[in-house]
Amino acid sequence: MAKKPFRIGMIGCGFMGRAHSNAYCKVANFFDLEYEPILQAACARNEASVKAFAENWGYASIETDWRKLLERDDIDAVDICVPNNLHKEMAIAAAEAGKIILCEKPLAMNTAEGEEMCAAVDKAGVANMVWYNYRRVPAVTLAKQLIDEGRLGRVFHYRANFLQDWTISADLPQGGAALWRLDVAAAGSGVTGDLLAHCIDTAIWLNGPITSVTAMTETFIKERKHQLTGEVQAVGIDDAAALLCRFANGSLGLFESTRYARGHKALYTLEINGENASMQWDLEDLHRLQYFDHADDSIIRGWRNVHVSDGDQPYMGNWWVPGLQIGYEHSFVHAVADFLKGLAAGVPAGPTFRDSLETQKVCDAILKSAQEGVWVDVG
Numbered sequence: 001m002a003k004k005p006f007r008i009g010m011i012g013c014g015f016m017g018r019a020h021s022n023a024y025c026k027v028a029n030f031f032d033l034e035y036e037p038i039l040q041a042a043c044a045r046n047e048a049s050v051k052a053f054a055e056n057w058g059y060a061s062i063e064t065d066w067r068k069l070l071e072r073d074d075i076d077a078v079d080i081c082v083p084n085n086l087h088k089e090m091a092i093a094a095a096e097a098g099k100i101i102l103c104e105k106p107l108a109m110n111t112a113e114g115e116e117m118c119a120a121v122d123k124a125g126v127a128n129m130v131w132y133n134y135r136r137v138p139a140v141t142l143a144k145q146l147i148d149e150g151r152l153g154r155v156f157h158y159r160a161n162f163l164q165d166w167t168i169s170a171d172l173p174q175g176g177a178a179l180w181r182l183d184v185a186a187a188g189s190g191v192t193g194d195l196l197a198h199c200i201d202t203a204i205w206l207n208g209p210i211t212s213v214t215a216m217t218e219t220f221i222k223e224r225k226h227q228l229t230g231e232v233q234a235v236g237i238d239d240a241a242a243l244l245c246r247f248a249n250g251s252l253g254l255f256e257s258t259r260y261a262r263g264h265k266a267l268y269t270l271e272i273n274g275e276n277a278s279m280q281w282d283l284e285d286l287h288r289l290q291y292f293d294h295a296d297d298s299i300i301r302g303w304r305n306v307h308v309s310d311g312d313q314p315y316m317g318n319w320w321v322p323g324l325q326i327g328y329e330h331s332f333v334h335a336v337a338d339f340l341k342g343l344a345a346g347v348p349a350g351p352t353f354r355d356s357l358e359t360q361k362v363c364d365a366i367l368k369s370a371q372e373g374v375w376v377d378v379g
């Protein structure tokens with residue numbers, strides 16, 4: 001049967017533009033979908049870069065003005081892969097133009113912006129998703145399946161860390177290409193929106209809503225040169241954040257995130273402890289789920305190291321043969337597959353803008369709590 005075209009206009013050609021383009025290229029080869037992604041246009045301000053990007057990935061055309069992209073009637077969906085301060089304006093305009101929207105995380109600079117974006121997609125009735133990709137690492141999806149099957153019983157604790165070390169040098173500038181994550185005007189926050197947001201999205205998905213938080217943040221390097229102006233400016237982002245929180249199900253949460261953990265490049269770990277069972281996962285060993293089941297015979301009870309690579313485990317039936325693992329980029333392929341399956345069924349996959357607004361609210365509560373030194377209700 002002929003596939004329905006899903007014509008994509010990609011805005012931005014950085015790291016995430018590459019990750020998403022790769023996913024669009026691969027998905028139809030591995031998943032049987034009603035829709036087929038078509039790389040219709042790539043858009044970025046710098047003509048030479050966007051041309052090279054389009055040639056490399058096979059985009060049929062380029063634009064250097066995102067508003068022109070939105071005017072085109074040969075584009076079904078826009079993928080927003082630009083710094084956070086541009087998400088709101090682009091997403092609202094895309095919704096008004098009737099485009100489907102796939103937006104990079106975090107949803108917005110803050111909750112107020114996120115609410116405007118949700119109102120715009122609701123009003124326009126356009127399908128939408130935010131790229132919180134770690135939900136779709138098969139081992140993490142398996143954790144969700146085991147929780148939904150009720151294997152953990154009552155949950156007591158949820159713990160997560162996201163540790164990196166790439167901003168330790170005081171000579172690293174802030175702002176501009178690649179380093180916009182250090183510039184509060186472009187990013188909105190530091191590790192809270194960039195790294196903790198991943199942990200919070202997964203946590204809410206696995207363990208339900210977070211109701212209150214108490215947090216501390218620190219900015220270790222107080223001034224950095226701005227890459228674009230050359231001026232030394234105060235650093236406005238949080239370099240590190242740690243928090244305690246309460247979940248609506250009565251469990252307690254403990255999270256830490258930093259870019260100053262020397263030796264750790266992208267160590268995202270999570271652990272959940274229930275009455276009957278516990279689970280651990282680690283991004284640096286992403287195909288394994290550690291599982292402890294108290295119901296096991298006591299003389300052989302212990303942590304099981306589950307290699308998530310078999311055909312009956314999430315997504316793995318679409319890849320190679322049992323025992324052969326996949327990696328980081330496949331989480332994006334799975335996101336596209338789920339989104340397109342959902343689109344065909346009329347229920348696009350999460351996290352939607354509305355789902356991601358909950359993560360945004362927790363991020364705002366973390367920053368508020370750290371600033372005021374008090375517990376903050378997530379609201």
Ligand code: SOE
Pocket residue numbers: 164194195198266
């Ligand atoms: C930052 O270094 C970063 O690239 C984040 O922006 C991503 O969201 C995260 O997945 C990996 O780290």
